[in-house]
Amino acid sequence: MKRLLFNIQRVFQPSADEMAALEKAIQIVHLKKNDFFLKENEICSSVTFIEKGSMRLFYESPDKEVCNDFFFENSLVGSLAGFLTQSPSIVNIAAIEPCELLVFDYPDVMKLTENWPAWRKLADILVQEQFVRAEKREASLLRNSPEERFKNLLEEHPKIFKRVPLRYVASYLGITPETLSRYRARFLA
Amino acid sequence: MKRLLFNIQRVFQPSADEMAALEKAIQIVHLKKNDFFLKENEICSSVTFIEKGSMRLFYESPDKEVCNDFFFENSLVGSLAGFLTQSPSIVNIAAIEPCELLVFDYPDVMKLTENWPAWRKLADILVQEQFVRAEKREASLLRNSPEERFKNLLEEHPKIFKRVPLRYVASYLGITPETLSRYRARFLA
DNA sequence: GAAAACACTTGATTCAAATCAAGAAAGAAG
């Protein structure tokens, strides 16, 4: 957890007391592969930073699972919609690789954002980023063909192909594993 | 503009002075059919309420336009991502029907949200709503077939089919106008 | 370390939607 706290210190320059309070509010959690971080209908009541590992966000349908997002180390994990509204989640989040997480409880976070303008600002920026991301993803699903989405993902996030089981990647692209396999054969030959 | 101001009065119960200030900050704008409300690369610098009419939000590609959202009377119109970040828009918004709009300038809105907690709260709720909407749309594009999306839209927003040219609806559903026409023949027969 | 379970690839076939191509209907413009 050194890196996150180091960066917080660098950016926010909290006093030693504030820093100590912050450290106390953090819980370290370890997940094994396939452990759930958030289950459908649960309320996401924390802000969580991934120290190590990777996770996937997915929807559960009667017939199939649809993977909609990936999270890696040095980023936050969660369903922002669920978190902001503090309402039951419509998505699941589970570990792909073993994870080490830094968990801040929701009440603690709210206290920070309410009392510390810099945190409020940070929260706003995170929300904005997610918005832009959602808008882009929506556009790519509508305007690009599956094959184009594959090429874009390969270009922009090659590491996903290295660290995420291909069936999840296929689902994220909105295609079957067979089709993804054929793209790979065709473009990585 | 009666309805919006009436509701503001009802919900926020501003003083007569505040209400007068508010009314002064509002600009009434009329758009003809196909007029642009927001063009790509412009910055969306207002919060705008639709009194009358309808609009569409769309992406422009070299080959095709992709319609991604519709707006009707008694709701806000805009690209929230663009508004929040005050960065050049990646989308266009144009009138489908003639529109009457109530426009609040960005600086005025910021003043409101910064100085009036109820407005801050309202802004937060609007952001949350858009988030939930984006999450649902993303899910529907990934997990539902074009035909299912058509049926869902027909079920949930039948008015869209009455008031929006079908080629825009087709684009919104991610299908060609021909396919939409066949669905209609099949399901509305 | 062998067996079992799971993940990925490859091939054959099917299917749904795109494309191509006219027509019909509805709106806009003179």
Next chain:
DNA sequence: CTTCTTTCTTGATTTGAATCAAGTGTTTTC
């Protein structure tokens, strides 16, 4: 009102991805 343009429908064909079906490779697990 009539013409011209745009929008929508309907039909024939093509195409790209899904499905079905093995087979190969790779982890778990006992």
